[in-house]
Amino acid sequence: MNVVVIGAGAVGQLMASFLAEACMDVTLVVRRQEQADELNLKHLTRVHIDGTKTLHQIASSVELEMLPRPDLIVVAVKYGHLQNIYKQLLDLPKEIPLLFVQNGLAHFDEALRLPQNTIAFCSVSFGAQTIDFTTVQHRGVGLCKIGIGRGDSIVFEKLLHLENPLFPIEFVENAEQMxxxxxxxxxxxxxxxxxxxxxxxxxxxxxxxxxxxxxxxxxxxxxxxxxxxxxxxxxxxxxxxxxxxxxxxxxxxxxxxxxxxxxxxxxxxxxxxxxxxxxxxxxxxxxxxxxxxxxxxxxx
CATH class of the missing domain: 1.10.1040.10 (N-(1-d-carboxylethyl)-l-norvaline Dehydrogenase; domain 2)
Known part of the structure; x- marks a missing residue:
């Protein structure tokens, strides 16, 4: 799968590292060119709970619209940045599935107003902390729950095949209740x-x-x-x-x-x-x- 992760905070970086570890082609979309350049040069380091480190080959860009069409877009920015992201997503093909990873409930109805055919929501309970532009620390194993808001679950079912005990994923029936x-x-x-x-x-x-x-x-x-x-x-x-x-x-x-x-x-x-x-x-x-x-x- 070709996956784009929008947002290089702790959640975005940690998810990107696990997706890349599963042999997916991952691109992080960041706000600053400085961070994009550093990620493209050094790639992404994940510090494990036991202190060991792994390096993951991640591409990075500041321009979502210039990237090749992905199989999945993961939106991992905080709620305050979503309004700008919505505008960019409006111009993308309706066939690209979206996965929103935010706290709270305010984004649920907003995201479902987008034209994309398939929109899902994710709730995470793992611990993560950014160390610098290219390093994220995994501070605690926790479930990554996914609920479909609208559309097809096929692309998200592929994520279940990761079967990584450090990054457990499960589906739930009701995204809003989740x-x-x-x-x-x-x-x-x-x-x-x-x-x-x-x-x-x-x-x-x-x-x-x-x-x-x-x-x-x-x-x-x-x-x-x-x-x-x-x-x-x-x-x-x-x-x-x-x-x-x-x-x-x-x-x-x-x-x-x-x-x-x-x-x-x-x-x-x-x-x-x-x-x-x-x-x-x-x-x-x-x-x-x-x-x-x-x-x-x-x-x-």
Whole structure:
């Protein structure tokens, strides 16, 4: 397969490395020519969980429209960059399948307005961190879930044949439900870690943080009656343990002074709950705290 990955952040780089390892022709589309030149010269290094390294032959470009027609486009930019990407995708052939890899729910309806015949969504739970322009660190094994929003699943079924235990992939029936459940997990972990500036695992050892996380869970189960059966609190604890050493994406954004995805993750969940008559006071307070931190400069 000829795969184009748009976005060379941690998620994009890690996915590109595993796809290239599976003998696919992978091109990373990046924003800066400097990064494209460095990737074309040095290729992409993945630092494994045990500290060992592998080098993967990745091409790179800043011009999506100039590339040969791919078999699949993976869109791995953050939500804030999607509007520009949508404009570029509009001009591409409708037959090219798209796979969107973003947190939150805000992009679901937006992506499905594109003309492409086949559009799928991906939710990842692996740990990844960019070291530099050409190096990504794999910090934790986690599932890559794919749900079809519209169209044919054939091209995505090919990804199942990777059968790499370090990059497990599974299909789910309902793409929107998959994104909702991921957002629920993120609501309980990301804002707290960003505000308190702690790792995921600290949510279990810090008594007050644990109490806040459990309070958010109780609020969510009141607002969304099926959460208790689909996402037991034990699953939240298990995720915190599994990703104990991870820096959440929201905390990483704060550390880098970037705008976070709190609107697309927490904001959308707050809107859905409010429509059901539930204000989610604890989560709403954390939401406004994250926004206040961003307004004041992010790192203070």
């Amino acid at each position: 994104l909702f459940e991921k957002a629920v997990f993120n609501c309980m972990i990301n804002p707290l870690t960003a505000i308190l500036q702690i790792k995921n695992g600290d949510l279990l050892t810090n008594k007050q943080a644990y109490l806040l996380m459990h309070t958010i869970y109780q609020e969510l189960t009141e607002a969304f009656k099926d959460i208790e059966s689909t996402i037991p609190f034990s699953a939240v604890i298990a995720l915190c343990k599994k990703t104990a050493a991870n820096t959440s994406s929201m905390l990483a954004d704060r550390m880098q002074g970037r705008k976070s995805e709190v609107e697309t993750i927490v904001g959308v969940i707050l809107q859905k709950a409010s429509a059901n008559g539930y204000p989610l006071p604890t989560l709403r307070t954390l939401y406004h705290q994250v926004l206040a931190i961003e307004e004041s400069g992010g790192q203070s």
